[in-house]
Amino acid sequence: MKPLVRIKVIGFNLDQLINKMQNSNIVCYNIERMEANVMFFSVNFKQYSKVKPLLKNYEYHIKYLGIANFKTWLVKNLAIILVIPFALGLMAFSTRFTWAIKIYGAQGELDSSVIEILRENDIAVGKILPENAQQIEQILLNELPNVAQVSCVKRGTSLIINISKKLVYTPESFEPIRAQYNGVVTNFSLISGTMAVNIGDFVSKGDILVYPFTLDKDGNQVSVNPIAEVRAKAYVVGSSKLSASSVELVRTGRQYTTSSIRFLNKNLFSKKVQKPFDIYETSVYNEYISSVIPVVRTKVTYYELGEVIVNHDLVAEQAQVEAESKHLAYENLPTNSEILDEQTTSLIVNDTLYSTTTLTISTIIS
Amino acid sequence: MLLDELDNYVTNELGVTLKEYRYINIGGKMVYVEGQKGIVNLTKDEISFKVHKKTCTIKGSDLYIKYYDNNTAVICGSVVSVVVL
Structure with missing residues (x-):
């Protein structure tokens, strides 16, 4: 009532x-x-x-x-009368504490390091809300060297922190352009980066051609991805030789044959064969006995080889040796290269014919 | 409501309506009056109400009005009689 x-x-x-x-x-x-x-x-x-x-x-x-x-x-409303001021008091008391810390702009390690720094300065969830948010900004700026900007705002019982990271210079993130072949630089076209060589310089394979940075107006290095096309005059060499007399192995006609039966890659019927000849070559022949059962018959034939001394006419066979050296030189020719000159030289020294083919090319070495 | 149910029963059985005024004496301790139009007399021994051209008089001792609005009244005390004249 x-x-x-x-x-x-x-x-x-x-x-x-x-x-x-x-x-x-x-x-x-x-x-x-x-x-x-x-x-x-x-x-x-x-x-x-x-x-x-x-x-x-x-x-x-x-x-x-x-x-x-x-x-x-x-008496009936005593509970409400007591609880309302208590609840209001509790609310007023709780607003003095930090109940949430929201960090934006930081990821991974930075996020955890921000929380750690705040905790060291007695700012954490459940602790008293700091009165001066600017002080927190200053602390974070001092403690975090890779942070460019910090803003800290109090919203009710929450602390909202916005962080902007510095753009860190990482020169190791780009690799320089290195020479793929030996040669003399003839021309280049640079898109980004800094040239390490000039026209006329001799470069060896692996030498740096373009550095992965540029210089700003203050002379500071700014990391960039190097892009350039460097063309050089290069040399490709192919060489072969032929001795006046050489030892060659030829079959003497003697041969020895063994056979064995294998089931599921295991030998069933076989005997261990000693070396039948001093010098020999073998040929192995596998034959499936059945198309259903995996039984294989292996036949090994040993051919005896004998050493024969062969004499060559170096003058007569010079063209063949030169052709071989030329063939080797062309095999080493890089793609997208232009042949400027071809020169083959032959020389007989100590009953051996040496033939060298040198191709002068213009190619991209970057 | 008890009085409404009673009113419906009487209307069905006798063909008359009790909606002008109604009262009920509860064990001589309390009287509930509906349809009263005002107090005529109020003492400890007698309380009278105007009800549709008549007067409802409650007699007893230590009487007082427990609840009173423009249509109903609850009278408490030792009720001896309720008379409508």
Whole structure:
């Protein structure tokens, strides 16, 4: 029951007063007529404002006796009355603490290092919210060398930190362009990077042709991916030789044959064969006996070889040796190269014919 | 509501309606009055209400009005009689 205002009225025509209150839609409780001119009644708080002018109009002697049912109402709502200020106090108290730290712009290790730095400075979830956010910005800027900009904002009980990383110069991320062949640089076209050689320089295979950086207006190196086409005059060499007399191995005609049966790669019927000849060559022949069962018959034939001394006519066979050296030179020719000159020289030294073919080419060596 | 159900029953059985005024005496401790139009007399021994051209008088001792609005009233105390004249 809601608390009621208890009123004592002294006067005449009290019945009329009650009827007036009835006409004004005022609900009365506990109306007691103690004497002919004394009456007690109660109204609730909302309607009390309607009752007051009514009582004044009739010039009754009025006495307010206090609030009826207040104790009952208090006991019933005691829990709410106690909890509301406690909850408000708790809310006010909790707003002094940090309940969330949100970090944007940092990833991986940087994220964890930011949290670590904040913790070292007594800023963490569950601890008192720092008053000065700019101080946190300064701390993070001092502690993190690879951070360019930090902004820290307090939003309620959350601490929001935005981090911008520095663009770090990493020269090792690009490799220089190196020479693929030996040669003399004839021309180049540079797109990015810095040339390490000039036209006319001799370069060996592996030498740096273009550095992976450029220089800015202050003379500082700025890392770039080197792109260039370097063309050089290069030499490709092919050489062969032929001795006046040489030892060659030829079959003597003697041969020895063994055979064995293998099932699932295991020998079933075989005998260990000693070396049949001092010098020999072999030929192996495998034959599947059945198309269903994996049985293989292996036949090994040993051919005896004999050493024969062969004499060559170096003059007569010079063209053949030169052709061989030329063939070897062309085999080593790089793709997309242009042949400028071809020269073959032959020389007989100590009964041996040496032939060398040198191709002068223009090729891209980068 | 009990009085509504009772009203329906009487209307069906007797063909008359009780909607002008109704009252019920609960064990001589409490009287519930519906359809009252105002207080005529209010003392500790007698409380009278105007009800549709008649007067409802509750007699007893230590009587007081527990609840009073523009249509209904609840009278508590030792009720001896309720008479409508």
